[in-house]
């Protein structure tokens with residue numbers, strides 16, 4: 411028989427101490443959603459079942475004890491660290507869920523310059539780790555726009571990516587080893603080695619699990635030398651995205667590794683670079699690292715772009731200044747709330763990826779279909795996008811859209827606007843052979859397409875859930891669709 415809400419709270423208090431079990435209604439409300447429902451949240455509307463409690467965890471033993479308790483009683487658990495999730499991964503969709511807050515596991519455990527790696531608990535904000543490293547002349551190389559908000563556990567759980575990914579890679583390229591706790595309370599450590607061929611790479615069961623398989627308690631990442639004095643910036647304006655994708659491809663295929671390689675369409679470019687975009691597309695690069703490598707990378711990029719006469723160079727200072735103000739901390743989140751409340755104008759993004767052969771078609775088709783098929787297209791005030799992470803075989807496309815919320819209750823906003831827009835982006839991308847999600851994770855609102863995304867490989871993905879979370883207590887409705 412399932413436990414009552416009161417019994418869950420009482421027993422949790424016995425496991426971790428009463429002060430660590432929060433049942434204040436306002437806290438529960440905030441813990442029932444993430445930024446996917448920011449419009450309803452801003453209006454004080456919380457339509458999902460409130461969790462029974464938020465447990466403020468302090469160490470791995472507590473994580474293990476709480477998970478084992480929840481597993482025994484079939485209680486849904488939602489892991490949480492920095493709470494910057496954008497795709498519904500933090501939503502509590504099951505009655506009497508327990509939110510496992512790992513932000514208290516916040517110690518940097520080691521910085522090891524000999525082996526060029528650092529170990530941090532899951533609740534260490536990336537910015538804290540990064541600042542500690544920079545003070546010693548090192549960097550993680552990881553710089554998502556949410557760096558001031560996101561914490562190590564969530565960054566690994568979502569397969570996050572940073573702005574310098576073209577050089578340093580995404581989080582899966584950085585993680586060396588991990589500690590994680592599975593639903594039955596098993597604590598497992600994956601050791602730190604440079605590489606091994608001892609069977610499949612089991613780190614990937616944990617990286618990207620979005621709290622749907624296990625709770626990440628500790629992470630070891632690679633570190634790199636930090637040499638900002640060698641940074642070189644390049645910016646260009648051009649007429650069309652097709653040419654921009656060709657340039658990006660050439661830079662990657664020639665083997666250059668700029669830390670930043672970005673291409674903005676005219677709408678998105680105008681929004682970011684009002685001072686010089688002039689209604690054109692914008693392409694930017696940054697080269698960094700060792701002086702000789704940075705210079706050779708910059709020279710190589712300039713030589714490639716010179717083959718495209720329509721690309722016109724802009725002052726590199728403009729790019730540097732823009733880049734230094736890109737990140738989002740609590741101040742920008744607060745300012746956004748005020749702005750949305752005042753104007754009723756919402757901004758969202760959906761990020762996908764595709765090979766070079768299909769990315770331009772994905773971009774064009776999505777924009778065309780949104781303008782022609784989305785029933786509330788008249789409410790859209792901005793629609794565009796950019797590519798910000800490139801690989802030798804393709805790139806991502808980050809669709810950006812703003813709309814006025816008209817004639818609907820706060821809780822209806824996602825059904826009227828966000829979900830139908832997502833549907834067109836996701837379906838068109840999958841149809842053309844791309845991936846429906848490049849770096850935010852599937853969360854809870856793209857699960858309708860998890861099976862289409864993976865095709866026959868869904869067999870493997872489902873096997874992980876069956877084996878590691880057989881009772882289905884981990885973040886129900888995330889990655890895996892809830893079977894009716």
Ligand SMILES: Cc1cc2nc3c(=O)[nH]c(=O)nc-3n(C[C@H](O)[C@H](O)[C@H](O)COP(=O)(O)OP(=O)(O)OC[C@H]3O[C@@H](n4cnc5c(N)ncnc54)[C@H](O)[C@@H]3O)c2cc1C
Pocket residue numbers: 444445488489490491492493494495496498499500512532553554555556559560561562563564565566567568569570571572573619620621622624625626627738849850885888
């Ligand atoms: C303004 C803004 C900019 C952003 N820019 C980027 C960007 O540039 N690149 C990028 O990749 N993302 C970006 N994001 C998305 C978000 O910051 C990332 O997904 C980030 O990795 C989430 O980390 P977090 O600590 O906030 O996790 P949370 O929001 O707390 O959780 C995210 C997901 O991970 C799970 N989870 C959290 N902690 C654990 C744990 N310890 N063990 C297991 N599962 C866990 C949760 O259940 C949830 O499903 C941005 C978000 C915002 C708001």
